[in-house]
Amino acid sequence: MIEIRNLHAEIDGKKIINGLSLIVKDGEVAAIMGPNGSGKSTLSYVISGRVGYEVTGGEILLNGESILEMNAAERASKGVFLAFQYPLEIPGVTTMTFLKACLNAQRKSRGEAELTTPDFIKRVKTGADKLGVPQEMLRRALNVGFSGGEKKRMEVLQMSLLEPTFAILDETDSGLDIDALRIVSEGVNALRDPKRSFLVITHYQRLLDYIVPDTVHVMSKGQIVKTGGKDLALELEANGYRDYVGEAA
Amino acid sequence: MAAVQETVDRVKSVDVDAYKYGFVSDIESEKAPKGLNEDIVRFISAKKNEPVWLTEWRLEAYRLWLTMREPDWARVSYPRINYQDLYYYSAPKNSPGPKNLDEVDPELLRTYEKLGIPLREQEILAGVQERRVAVDAVFDSVSVATTFKAELAKAGVIFCPISEAVHSHPELVKKYLGSVVPVSDNYYATLNSAVFSDGSFVYIPPGVRCPMELSTYFRINEQNTGQFERTLIIADKGSYVSYLEGCTAPKRDENQLHAAVVELIALDDAEIKYSTVQNWYPGDSEGKGGIYNFVTKRGDCFGARSKISWTQVETGSAITWKYPSCILRGDNSRGEFYSIAISNGRQQVDSGTKMIHLGKNTTSRIISKGISAGRSNNTYRGQVLAQKRASNARNFTNCDSLLIGETCGAHTIPYIEAKNASAVFEHEATTSKISEDQLFYCMQRGLSAEEATALIVNGFVRDVLQQLPMEFAVEAQKLISISLEGSVG
Amino acid sequence: MTQAVKALPTAAEAKLAADFADARKVLPGSGAVHALRTAAFDSFVVAGLPSRRVEAWHYTDLRGALREALPMAAQPPASATSALRVRLEKLVPRIAGLKTWRLVLVDGYFIADLSDAAALPKGVRVMSLADALVCGDAAAVELLAARGLGESDVALALNTAFMQGGVLVDIAQNTTLEQPLEIVSLSSGAVGQAVYARSALRVSKGAQVTLIESEACESMTAEHRNCALVIAVGEGASVEHVFVPAPLASGSTYVASLMTTLAASANFNSFTLALGGGLLRRQAFMRFDGAQGRGQLAGASLLKGKDHADTTLIVQHVAPHCHSREYFKTVLDGDATGVYQGKVSVAPGAQKTDGAMKSHAILLSDGASMNNKPELEIFADDVVCGHGATVAQLDDDQVFYAMARGLPKEDAQAMLLEAFVDEATDRVENEALRAHLTTLIGAWLSARRS
Numbered sequence A: 001m002i003e004i005r006n007l008h009a010e011i012d013g014k015k016i017i018n019g020l021s022l023i024v025k026d027g028e029v030a031a032i033m034g035p036n037g038s039g040k041s042t043l044s045y046v047i048s049g050r051v052g053y054e055v056t057g058g059e060i061l062l063n064g065e066s067i068l069e070m071n072a073a074e075r076a077s078k079g080v081f082l083a084f085q086y087p088l089e090i091p092g093v094t095t096m097t098f099l100k101a102c103l104n105a106q107r108k109s110r111g112e113a114e115l116t117t118p119d120f121i122k123r124v125k126t127g128a129d130k131l132g133v134p135q136e137m138l139r140r141a142l143n144v145g146f147s148g149g150e151k152k153r154m155e156v157l158q159m160s161l162l163e164p165t166f167a168i169l170d171e172t173d174s175g176l177d178i179d180a181l182r183i184v185s186e187g188v189n190a191l192r193d194p195k196r197s198f199l200v201i202t203h204y205q206r207l208l209d210y211i212v213p214d215t216v217h218v219m220s221k222g223q224i225v226k227t228g229g230k231d232l233a234l235e236l237e238a239n240g241y242r243d244y245v246g247e248a249a
Numbered sequence B: 001m002a003a004v005q006e007t008v009d010r011v012k013s014v015d016v017d018a019y020k021y022g023f024v025s026d027i028e029s030e031k032a033p034k035g036l037n038e039d040i041v042r043f044i045s046a047k048k049n050e051p052v053w054l055t056e057w058r059l060e061a062y063r064l065w066l067t068m069r070e071p072d073w074a075r076v077s078y079p080r081i082n083y084q085d086l087y088y089y090s091a092p093k094n095s096p097g098p099k100n101l102d103e104v105d106p107e108l109l110r111t112y113e114k115l116g117i118p119l120r121e122q123e124i125l126a127g128v129q130e131r132r133v134a135v136d137a138v139f140d141s142v143s144v145a146t147t148f149k150a151e152l153a154k155a156g157v158i159f160c161p162i163s164e165a166v167h168s169h170p171e172l173v174k175k176y177l178g179s180v181v182p183v184s185d186n187y188y189a190t191l192n193s194a195v196f197s198d199g200s201f202v203y204i205p206p207g208v209r210c211p212m213e214l215s216t217y218f219r220i221n222e223q224n225t226g227q228f229e230r231t232l233i234i235a236d237k238g239s240y241v242s243y244l245e246g247c248t249a250p251k252r253d254e255n256q257l258h259a260a261v262v263e264l265i266a267l268d269d270a271e272i273k274y275s276t277v278q279n280w281y282p283g284d285s286e287g288k289g290g291i292y293n294f295v296t297k298r299g300d301c302f303g304a305r306s307k308i309s310w311t312q313v314e315t316g317s318a319i320t321w322k323y324p325s326c327i328l329r330g331d332n333s334r335g336e337f338y339s340i341a342i343s344n345g346r347q348q349v350d351s352g353t354k355m356i357h358l359g360k361n362t363t364s365r366i367i368s369k370g371i372s373a374g375r376s377n378n379t380y381r382g383q384v385l386a387q388k389r390a391s392n393a394r395n396f397t398n399c400d401s402l403l404i405g406e407t408c409g410a411h412t413i414p415y416i417e418a419k420n421a422s423a424v425f426e427h428e429a430t431t432s433k434i435s436e437d438q439l440f441y442c443m444q445r446g447l448s449a450e451e452a453t454a455l456i457v458n459g460f461v462r463d464v465l466q467q468l469p470m471e472f473a474v475e476a477q478k479l480i481s482i483s484l485e486g487s488v489g
Numbered sequence C: 001m002t003q004a005v006k007a008l009p010t011a012a013e014a015k016l017a018a019d020f021a022d023a024r025k026v027l028p029g030s031g032a033v034h035a036l037r038t039a040a041f042d043s044f045v046v047a048g049l050p051s052r053r054v055e056a057w058h059y060t061d062l063r064g065a066l067r068e069a070l071p072m073a074a075q076p077p078a079s080a081t082s083a084l085r086v087r088l089e090k091l092v093p094r095i096a097g098l099k100t101w102r103l104v105l106v107d108g109y110f111i112a113d114l115s116d117a118a119a120l121p122k123g124v125r126v127m128s129l130a131d132a133l134v135c136g137d138a139a140a141v142e143l144l145a146a147r148g149l150g151e152s153d154v155a156l157a158l159n160t161a162f163m164q165g166g167v168l169v170d171i172a173q174n175t176t177l178e179q180p181l182e183i184v185s186l187s188s189g190a191v192g193q194a195v196y197a198r199s200a201l202r203v204s205k206g207a208q209v210t211l212i213e214s215e216a217c218e219s220m221t222a223e224h225r226n227c228a229l230v231i232a233v234g235e236g237a238s239v240e241h242v243f244v245p246a247p248l249a250s251g252s253t254y255v256a257s258l259m260t261t262l263a264a265s266a267n268f269n270s271f272t273l274a275l276g277g278g279l280l281r282r283q284a285f286m287r288f289d290g291a292q293g294r295g296q297l298a299g300a301s302l303l304k305g306k307d308h309a310d311t312t313l314i315v316q317h318v319a320p321h322c323h324s325r326e327y328f329k330t331v332l333d334g335d336a337t338g339v340y341q342g343k344v345s346v347a348p349g350a351q352k353t354d355g356a357m358k359s360h361a362i363l364l365s366d367g368a369s370m371n372n373k374p375e376l377e378i379f380a381d382d383v384v385c386g387h388g389a390t391v392a393q394l395d396d397d398q399v400f401y402a403m404a405r406g407l408p409k410e411d412a413q414a415m416l417l418e419a420f421v422d423e424a425t426d427r428v429e430n431e432a433l434r435a436h437l438t439t440l441i442g443a444w445l446s447a448r449r450s
Helices: A040-048 A072-077 A096-107 A115-130 A135-139 A148-163 A178-190 A206-210 A231-239 A241-246 B002-014 B038-047 B052-066 B105-115 B121-126 B149-154 B160-167 B170-176 B189-197 B436-443 B451-461 B470-484 C011-023 C032-047 C078-091 C129-135 C137-146 C154-162 C398-402 C409-425 C431-449
Strands: A002-011 A014-024 A029-033 A053-062 A080-083 A166-170 A195-200 A217-221 A221-227 B029-031 B091-092 B133-139 B142-146 B158-161 B200-204 B212-218 B232-233 B242-246 B255-258 B261-266 B271-278 B290-301 B305-314 B319-322 B326-329 B334-343 B348-357 B363-372 B377-386 B395-402 B407-417 B425-433 C101-106 C124-128 C169-170 C181-188 C197-204 C208-217 C224-233 C238-243 C252-262 C267-274 C279-288 C294-303 C308-317 C323-330 C337-346 C354-363 C369-378 C385-392
Touching: A002 A040, A014 A040, A014 A053, A014 A195, A014 B407, A029 A096, A029 A231, A040 A053, A040 A072, A040 A080, A040 A166, A040 A195, A040 C308, A053 B436, A072 A080, A072 A096, A072 B436, A072 B451, A080 A148, A080 B436, A096 A115, A096 A135, A096 A148, A096 B451, A115 A135, A115 A148, A115 A178, A135 C208, A135 C385, A178 A206, A178 B305, A195 A206, A206 B029, A217 A231, A217 A241, A221 C137, A241 B305, A241 B363, B038 B189, B052 B189, B133 B149, B133 C409, B149 B158, B158 B160, B158 C267, B160 B170, B160 B200, B160 B232, B160 B395, B170 B200, B189 B261, B189 B290, B200 B212, B200 B242, B200 B407, B232 B242, B232 B271, B232 C137, B242 C323, B261 B271, B261 B305, B261 B395, B271 B290, B271 B470, B271 C154, B290 B305, B290 B334, B290 C078, B305 B319, B305 B470, B326 B334, B326 B363, B334 B348, B334 B377, B348 B363, B363 B377, B363 B451, B377 B395, B377 B425, B395 B407, B395 B451, B395 B470, B395 C369, B407 B425, B407 C385, B436 B451, B451 B470, C011 C032, C011 C154, C032 C137, C032 C154, C078 C101, C078 C181, C101 C169, C124 C129, C129 C169, C137 C169, C137 C197, C154 C224, C154 C252, C154 C279, C181 C224, C197 C208, C224 C267, C238 C431, C252 C294, C267 C308, C267 C409, C267 C431, C279 C294, C294 C308, C294 C409, C308 C323, C308 C354, C323 C337, C323 C369, C323 C385, C337 C354, C337 C385, C354 C369, C354 C409, C369 C385, C398 C409
Parallel strands: A029 A195, A029 A217, A080 A166, A166 A195, B133 B212, B200 B232, B212 B242, B232 B261, B242 B271, B255 B290, B261 B290, B271 B305, B290 B319, B290 B326, B305 B334, B319 B348, B326 B348, B334 B363, B348 B377, B363 B395, B377 B407, B395 B425, C101 C181, C169 C197, C181 C208, C197 C224, C208 C238, C224 C252, C238 C267, C252 C279, C267 C294, C279 C308, C294 C323, C308 C337, C323 C354, C337 C369, C354 C385
Antiparallel strands: A002 A014, A002 A053, A217 A221, B029 B091, B133 B142, B158 B200, B407 C369, B425 C385, C124 C169
């Protein structure tokens, strides 16, 4: 369970998150919707520990433990996963090498034994097959020359391998056609688990047709201004954010 | 910034002091008196019982050297070297020349064991290693052991210390010594010609594919000793050889000079692949001590369709001054240069290559990856030249630099000269740093800042690592992590 | 380390020394100016004329090319300059579709009578170099000295020592010039002479100017030109600069130096079109002194016969967040030699520098040769810098394609060459100027065809 209490954060002295509070329970899929510039992506970076995003007040607890003093790698090992809106390219590092390095680094930091190569390959292959990721892609440098859809699929593959307890999907639907969106969503849905919670950040309701949320939060000016069930997303789609963006002032 | 800052701090703290080959072996040695004059040159020649022509060749080089000036065009700076304050000859006392392994001083064998260099053939044979490597071990001024000689001889391959080749194959040595790097070539090469101590000699007969990798392992042990080895590799028509070179030295507070010369000759359809992992002691983090690596390496693609490929991983030395080059003399010949140069601490690197296109339809390829950290300076300097008659010369050059931290420098100085209208030369270079976005992405997946940096750097140099023979590639990859991180693993 | 051994002075070097001894008393300026000249000349005496031994002159042997030192050009008499008035428009035709204010130099000397000095708008002040040096205004002298730019260059030092003519232009704050300034340089000499001119343009905060340098020679006698232009671009100011050096008679040497400083948020865009003639060394030194500056040095060289054209650039990023572009195209025919040397240098602390340099050359004949030396010198880590250099031929497939559509081979080649060079001229913003350059390039290409 992740609990955010009265969070304040800024970048280069500019306040972006203004007293945000949010709870996502184990097994829950929460959606955050909001207009551009409401601070959605910033929230994902603050939770995952990106340098330069300064928390000036409040608390983030993962299963009761504060993660604010941890760096990004430590948070990842605790189970925080961010599916990037724009996944990065790492030239010269094959996808396989990258996946193995990450998985073993996390296992090591949790005091678990490193996976043997055959075990690792088996896991990757199973995960890749489910997501329709061809073997050839795993031998290429990570994300280099991948299409938008391939990159997003790779994000979901990484999530399935790293088995996080709290996953943030940042605009995972952006740049995807309907088929890719379906494949990616099925991948995410397959990972839904009573012990795993999700925070799905999206601008459009479309994604929520595929990944049906338990709760929907509306974010504006760095705060949660409205919380409801999945119907709230439909209402936003019909009426826009107009009714809510004023409330944060 | 902080993530990067953290990396930078770690890198700073690494310390080149962590140099793991920095031990000194306690081996009694025999030295010529300090300093350099004609008598010393004669002494070295006499020690090796050399023929008169070679003694005269050395003396001529020495006299020429006296008239020359140390080159000053490289982007490196160091206090003047007092050439009279060096020993020019040092040999382990109990092994005046190469012997059977059984006779080699056990302390020497232990030294090479510590360095991870297998000198006992039976152990290698019994081991799990699939690929065997024949090793010529050069300790200070002399070759102490050469392995697998018998097996190589069966294939007709000559692999022995050059001091031995002078006697066993005088016609080859006389014909090719100084044919690629003339005595008058440059200050350090001329000095080497006068005082060279030992080094490896390789001859691959026509049509023979050398049955195993050949390797020389250089070790400087003595204090105040210059090491001046000389390597000569001749690949006769249609032959192939892959040759590896490794180097280490103990940690010492004073600088030591290493001025080697390597000459490669590839006749028609022959191919030579020459790989170096240079890990001489780089000095401490304040720049005290370390090797001055002033080396002349050149290959002559003498025959038609011949090929010479240089691959180097440069992580050591206080100063590196080194430009492994190819003279593309034969029609349709090909030259390649793949380089990774990593500098940290106060290291200074000025390295690159020359591709001199003389024959028709010659091609060359240069891939250089420079990584600067700490307070080091790392310069790529390269020349690509097509002479008038070199019709259809082709070159592709790519040199990329990566900076880690704001106190280092990365420089690129290419000379691209086309004197033939059918030449096509392409050159591209970039300088950048590891992006914070990439670092964050890797850390979000659980890698520490140092692991992320090492991973990204390894990706950056991958094109070059792939050129190395397998055993070396693994060693080089480790070396890169050690050179940059220290704290990883 | 060791010092370069100095060779015995050549005849030209000895003559220059004698000339300076004679001229130092009569050259304009005293005090600080005198000190500037003497220091510059002393550096020449130590180093001698630049030869291939000097790294920055590796491909251009000025020492070898200057076999004799020609006499310094004298101030043309008033009778001669007034007679020029009629011929001037013909010698240096007006640029089609572009009105300019002309500032005329004859043999390097500023001739106010031939210039549009009276027509200049408010906010523009013009003064001859001699007047500026004689009055010794400290700001003017510092501007002309352009300290830190090309300081180790001996050819530039000779210009500093001997500078005799030129014009100083001062643009007041927030002045936007409606039409370009055009410095017209005319060589009148029927006898071989040496011209040392130095001009300067100071563009104050927020001002916007276009400056053209046009040149012509009245008679094709070999001459030695060594000219310099200083441009100081003030904060937020914007300057576009186009330079078309006159093709000189064979046996001539021409060193043209440009020294530019950019203050914060300044914008500078310079283009040079070299059309050969003798030995030309175009050297540009550009320094970013303030953050957020944008500077571009671009150009094209079209060379044939025995032409030798050297483009040498040194770009110094001292301030952070600046953006520099260097972009050059060279076309070589006959036995011509092209040189491109570019150095982008990023000082410690000049973070977020964005620098890119490109040099592309096409060789058209067996005798032509091209030397490229694009250099990066980086001391800051958070930068994006790169360079690219290519040497190649016209693409046979493209030529064939155009021929298959009915173009004769020469036309097909000319069309492709024009397209190749256009990628550089496209960087000139002023449309009429761009058209002017395209016309000159077209003329060179059709001359090549016939």
